[in-house]
Amino acid sequence: MFVQVLNGLAFGVLLLVLSSGLALIFGLRGVVNFAHGAIYMLAAYVAFSISDRTSFWVALLTVPVLLAAAGLLVDRYGLRFLVGRSPLDMVLMTFGITFVVADVVQTVWGTQARTIDPPAALTGSTDLGFATYPTYRLFVIVMGLLVCAGLMAWLKLSRTGLFVRASGDDRVTAGAMGVNVDRVSATVVALGFGLAGLAGVLAGPYLTLSPAMGTEILITTFIVVVVGGLGSIGGPMIAALLIGLVNALATVQAPSLAAYVPYLLMLVVLLLRPQGIAGRRTAL
Amino acid sequence: MIGNVTETLPAEAALPSSPAPAAPTVAATLRRANRSVRWQVLGWLVLALAGLGAPWVISLYQLQLAQQAVVMGLLALSIGWLLRQTGQLSFGHAAFYGIAGYGTAYVVQHADLPIGLTLLAGIAVGTLAALVVALVTIRTPGIAFAMLTLAIGMLAWVAGGQLHSITRGADGLNVQLEGSLLGKEAVMYGNPVEAWPLVWGVLMISMAVLWALSRSTWGRRLASIRDNEERMRFSGYATYWPRVLAFTVSGLIASVAGTLNLVTTSFISLSALFWSTSGIALIVAVIGGVRSVLGPPLGAVLFVLLQNYLAGSGNHYQAVIGLVLIAVVLIAPGGCVEIAERVYRATLSRLPHRPGGSGTATAPTRGERRAAAR
Numbered sequence: 001m002f003v004q005v006l007n008g009l010a011f012g013v014l015l016l017v018l019s020s021g022l023a024l025i026f027g028l029r030g031v032v033n034f035a036h037g038a039i040y041m042l043a044a045y046v047a048f049s050i051s052d053r054t055s056f057w058v059a060l061l062t063v064p065v066l067l068a069a070a071g072l073l074v075d076r077y078g079l080r081f082l083v084g085r086s087p088l089d090m091v092l093m094t095f096g097i098t099f100v101v102a103d104v105v106q107t108v109w110g111t112q113a114r115t116i117d118p119p120a121a122l123t124g125s126t127d128l129g130f131a132t133y134p135t136y137r138l139f140v141i142v143m144g145l146l147v148c149a150g151l152m153a154w155l156k157l158s159r160t161g162l163f164v165r166a167s168g169d170d171r172v173t174a175g176a177m178g179v180n181v182d183r184v185s186a187t188v189v190a191l192g193f194g195l196a197g198l199a200g201v202l203a204g205p206y207l208t209l210s211p212a213m214g215t216e217i218l219i220t221t222f223i224v225v226v227v228g229g230l231g232s233i234g235g236p237m238i239a240a241l242l243i244g245l246v247n248a249l250a251t252v253q254a255p256s257l258a259a260y261v262p263y264l265l266m267l268v269v270l271l272l273r274p275q276g277i278a279g280r281r282t283a284l
Numbered sequence: 285m286i287g288n289v290t291e292t293l294p295a296e297a298a299l300p301s302s303p304a305p306a307a308p309t310v311a312a313t314l315r316r317a318n319r320s321v322r323w324q325v326l327g328w329l330v331l332a333l334a335g336l337g338a339p340w341v342i343s344l345y346q347l348q349l350a351q352q353a354v355v356m357g358l359l360a361l362s363i364g365w366l367l368r369q370t371g372q373l374s375f376g377h378a379a380f381y382g383i384a385g386y387g388t389a390y391v392v393q394h395a396d397l398p399i400g401l402t403l404l405a406g407i408a409v410g411t412l413a414a415l416v417v418a419l420v421t422i423r424t425p426g427i428a429f430a431m432l433t434l435a436i437g438m439l440a441w442v443a444g445g446q447l448h449s450i451t452r453g454a455d456g457l458n459v460q461l462e463g464s465l466l467g468k469e470a471v472m473y474g475n476p477v478e479a480w481p482l483v484w485g486v487l488m489i490s491m492a493v494l495w496a497l498s499r500s501t502w503g504r505r506l507a508s509i510r511d512n513e514e515r516m517r518f519s520g521y522a523t524y525w526p527r528v529l530a531f532t533v534s535g536l537i538a539s540v541a542g543t544l545n546l547v548t549t550s551f552i553s554l555s556a557l558f559w560s561t562s563g564i565a566l567i568v569a570v571i572g573g574v575r576s577v578l579g580p581p582l583g584a585v586l587f588v589l590l591q592n593y594l595a596g597s598g599n600h601y602q603a604v605i606g607l608v609l610i611a612v613v614l615i616a617p618g619g620c621v622e623i624a625e626r627v628y629r630a631t632l633s634r635l636p637h638r639p640g641g642s643g644t645a646t647a648p649t650r651g652e653r654r655a656a657a658r
Contacts, residue, residue: 026427031427032427032430032431078610078614081614082613082614085617086371087426087427088367088371088373088426088427088430089613089617091373091427091430092373092566092567092570092609092613093609093610093613093614095563095566095567095609096567096606096607096608096609096610096613097606097610098606099563099567099602099603099605099606099609100602100603100606100607100610102602102606103600103602103603103606104603106602107600107603215559219434219435219438219559222431222434222435223435225431226428226431226432226435230427230428256446259442259445259446260439260442260443263435263436263438263439263442266432266435267420270420270421270424270432271420
């Protein structure tokens with residue numbers, strides 16, 4: 001039972017990192033990044049190549065930075081042109097990116113499934129007193145929670161975080177008050193891509209790498225964000241852990257229904273509370 | 285792309301609602317609108333008849349490709365029409381396409397109905413699924429709707445994988461159709477030459493129906509709801525049921541595409557339900573242009589040609605189609621139809637002898653479109 005809870009936490013933390021990036025970008029650019037899953041997949045494959053040649057730790061540090069740089073480019077040469085157009089245009093653009101990335105991954109790494117070996121320090125299991133649990137997954141849980149705590153602290157305490165929240169609330173007013181909204185947005189898109197990159201690296205040694213991994217997790221992340229509430233950062237965080245836990249418990253308790261559980265949860269939430277757990281923006 | 289659809293539709297550009305300062309009288313603009321309708325109907329007739337002659341002009345292989353393009357074009361048409369009419373982006377139409385296909389296959393195997401009824405039953409199952417989805421999701425705004433339909437589409441895919449006894453999963457299902465359909469044995473429709481009149485006819489009729497629906501009172505009301513739902517509600521119009529109906533109609537066309545696919549290929553597999561089926565159809569619709577019913581089928585033709593052309597060189601069609609989509613969204617949000625329209629207007633304004641009035645009428649419209657694009 002404890003092991004199941006920990007499994008749920010590990011998956012939930014992965015969703016947490018992904019969905020907070022997605023929610024951040026949505027707040028600032030008003031776009032749901034359909035390329036989020038593809039970026040996550042790209043990160044996992046790049047991490048595979050880097051950790052093959054050097055070490056996992058190098059990959060863990062460099063890949064998020066690389067993808068953050070890619071995010072800057074996407075924001076500067078893509079999303080910024082589309083400000084003021086229908087948000088669906090941005091959705092379509094990120095959807096186009098998904099296809100390009102999927103093709104690149106299949107061309108460079110092929111379609112067979114791969115795994116990243118966890119670093120030597122994190123192999124094996126740890127005895128927690130009540131259960132023994134794979135060390136690497138514990139590392140994922142700790143790492144993910146630390147990153148999210150850092151993110152929340154940055155948003156609530158720093159000056160840039162204040163600008164991010166202000167621009168997310170009201171773009172025009174924030175701009176009128178002297179906030180460089182374009183720069184804040186670029187920072188946030190880069191951060192979102194970087195978080196997706198981090199999730200990809202963390203997932204590498206724990207899930208299997210395949211060209212379908214991006215879509216699979218993207219759908220679950222969408223469910224998390226819809227359940228948590230579009231436009232909120234905290235809501236998806238709660239929803240991510242909730243869905244991770246429910247998923248893990250359902251896999252053991254009702255294996256035949258497990259695949260449906262996230263969808264059912266989403267339907268129930270939408271029927272009872274269409275704006276999600278903490279959503280404030282319903283009209284878009 | 286969504287906001288200014290009504291103004292720039294070729295047939296509607298001259299309606300009283302559009303701000304055309306050069307329009308002299310209401311009667312004149314109405315007359316011009318009527319003339320434009322007549323030209324469009326005539327164009328449709330010419331296209332429909334010309335298309336029937338395709339088997340005599342192109343080779344069997346090309347006809348096969350054309351058939352693929354028509355099925356994809358129908359699916360794209362259903363998605364594109366919904367996008368244009370309600371402003372809602374659906375990533376889940378593969379569900380209705382697949383459910384109609386599997387539904388037809390199921391009826392063929394388990395019930396001894398005449399072939400016509402079998403196909404209708406299959407289409408009905410897909411449409412019913414669309415109705416149910418519409419009832420739940422139609423109220424969710426903009427982007428959340430896109431995410432929801434994607435999730436529901438994938439739910440259908442997951443369910444399809446679990447119901448292995450019915451769907452046979454990734455191995456696919458071979459279906460033997462029996463009986464006589466429209467004067468031919470159903471098996472004959474496996475041959476593209478025999479199937480072409482049916483395939484082409486279904487496409488042309490669907491286009492005509494959707495075009496007519498867009499021009500009906502209901503279609504205009506949908507467009508108004510798309511532009512300002514709250515205001516329509518305050519004006520005393522129902523905004524829920526018209527949209528549910530629009531989604532269902534769109535699902536009906538997707539179901540027709542699914543059943544048509546089954547009739548012509550006698551085969552369906554789980555990939556029909558996968559999200560990329562709707563994703564590609566959506567891309568095709570956007571590249572072709574959703575403002576006109578011509579756009580999505582045109583996009584499908586371009587896609588099939590491109591895919592066929594790139595098949596030899598390592599199959600990079602995904603990257604190419606993705607880049608084309610990005611370029612279209614950034615440069616010409618109206619897709620091929622908009623590009624064609626721009627070229628047409630540019631040529632018209634350069635002609636020395638232009639018909640009276642139309643030259644002055646196009647100038648503000650062009651400026652307006654530029655302004656809207658910024």
